[in-house]
Amino acid sequence: MFDQKRIVKSANWDVASRMAAPFISSREEVGELRDQLGAEGRKLVLTNGVFDLLHAGHVRYLKEARALGDCLVVAINADESVRELKGAGRPVYPAEERAEILRALRAVDRVVVFGEKRASRTIEIIRPHIYTKGGDYTPDSLIDEEKQLLDRLGIDVRILSLVPGKSTSATLRHLERGGGAQEGPGRRIAILGSGRGSNCEAILDAIASERLDAEPVLVISDIADARILSLARDRGVSALHVDPGSERPGRLSAAALKEIVDRLEAARVDLVILAGFMRIVREPLLSAFEGRILNIHPSLLPLHPGRDACRSAIEAGDSESGCTVHIVDAGIDTGPILDQARVPVLPGDTPDTLQERIHRAEHELYPRTVGEMLDRLEREG
Ligand code: GRF
16 A cells, blocks of 8 residues: 655745655645645646656656646556556556656656545645646546536646557557567558548547557548548648549559558558548559558448448448448458448438448447457567
């Protein structure tokens, strides 16, 4: 159990006190510090987490959090609650060492340790001016108790974007597989799309929240102002427009195909993911990534390949439709099927309402199938 008695009282807030503060402060003294800062018109920022194996993603996140105010307090879970939350193998380091490491960062002004599973009690005692969480959270994923508390105390909640592909679980898995900074995790993905990129978003979200172990290294679009590109940039993923040339609609020029292959190879991509990419994938791209290009299609293939799959399902009077993830081959929506999800076709459905229902299923199915495919590629070497 975390021993509150080992906490040494810290002095007032200034640079010298920051240096003199112990590795671990108590929540109560940080609450006092908050009042003092408030009286001076300054802001205390609070964030919380496990922080048991720091990586560049943490450091960037903490820097951003610190920049929101004048003093950053990091609340870390006590060892017992980490074990409950993350399993018997965690935390990698005990709370005292995690606090020591965090306090060595310039961005971190105080560290407190809390024994409860949730941060509510800590928020209540500290009453930060700003409470911040990583980008895998949304205001909706905060539990009701936390939301009400934050509202009641008038705390400003900020969600900061996480660095894609950087997570403690990914680092631990990388080490288990033998590690090696040069080799990378072997789970480098690129996403190609032409439109709004909701599947790309679902995949990046799954990575940020550690449901999918993958490193997104590149997003490519044939449309210069496609949302998928701005979405990628906003999340710190390289985004590239490739001019498709003046081929017939749905085709890519030889130069465009070559540029895509060159860029994917330069980025050492392991798996190429098509997410609403409205061009046919031809040679030399097919051979360069043979068996390593996935597509998602809004029907239960082999039914309704090609465009307008939702309209075709309704016109055919199908009572059920869905989506399919398959490996891309030289045909249109013909490659080996990896997985499918089913959704009902409801009376009165239009292509748009059916498409929306299928989209929701796609956002579950695609990240999961991508993870399974990466596992398989890794196993097969
Ligand atoms: C999805 O419905 C997918 O099945 C199809 O194109 C659509 C892409 O949507 N291949 P988004 O760009 O991912 O939102």
